[in-house]
Amino acid sequence: MKNVITAFKEHKTFKYNRPWDVNTLTFPSDTITPPHYADTIEVLLCCDIMGEIYIGGHKYTLGGKQVFYIPPKIVHSVFYKKNDGYVKVLKINFEQLKPILGIEEILKHESKSLLCLPMHIPCFAETSKISDIFQNSDNIFEVCESILSLFSLLVRYSETSDFNVLKNDLSNHNLRKIILWTESNYLHKISLTEISSLVGYEKHYFCNKFKGLTGISYVNYVNNLRIQHACMLLSNGSSVSDVCDECGFENLSYFIQLFKKTVGVTPKTYSANISKKI
Secondary structure (H helix, E strand, O other): OOOEEEOOOOOOOOEOOEOEEEEEEEOOOEEEEEEEOOOEEEEEEEEOOOEEEEEOOEEEEEOOEEEEEEOOOOOEEEEEOOOOOEEEEEEEEHHHHOOOOOHHHHHHHOOOOHHHOOOEEOOHHHHHHHHHHHHHOOOHHHHHHHHHHHHHHHHHHHOOOOOOHHHHHHHHHHHHHHHHHHHHHOOOOOOHHHHHHHOOOOHHHHHHHHHHHHOOOHHHHHHHHHHHHHHHHHHOOOOHHHHHHHOOOOOHHHHHHHHHHHHOOOHHHHHHHHHHHO
């Protein structure tokens, strides 16, 4: 059985004097980061990674050395295949950065905005040097200079980019609405008719649209949220049957089967492994 680790939305707290962060990820197992968005500016430096990434409804195939830019509040999802590569995730707290460096005002001088910059740029080596400064420096002047260098690259490549995030803003707005509603209701029974009516779509059109923009079906998206919650409950000592009920699953055998498919082990084994670590 394929072992698929599921990653979920991160609510990150930045230090007052350090509104940026760099984290390196590796993928010893297939990993799913389901549709989500954040208030941060995010840059992914992908080195020899395999899989697919969806940003603002646009799909890219991962491979080799690539750089992806994700503006604040843009829905994105990633499907990483098991590999020996790595991803450096650079995050900038946009709101916290504003009093220090007005990126939006600077972009206006170039008739640009955060949403009209290219999501994929072919400059891994340059961006990697910039991320090293973010990772190793606490000097705000040095980091601000690096932020300007980063956006200078994005502006440079925006002249040759054939599309930008703004072109899909309506769909992105609906995706944010869907994500917010689902994360408040995923522990209850959800009908496709109910969620599709939320954004004014017919059920079958909604299903096709959601998967086309995110790479994952809505049903699988909801189940991933439920399995993540199940892992938390099992880690806290809840029984398998109680977890099944609390996470919105009506059938115990289906819950066990889905949990094993997603996490790689049964809920009982997962709970036992957690107990051994305590």
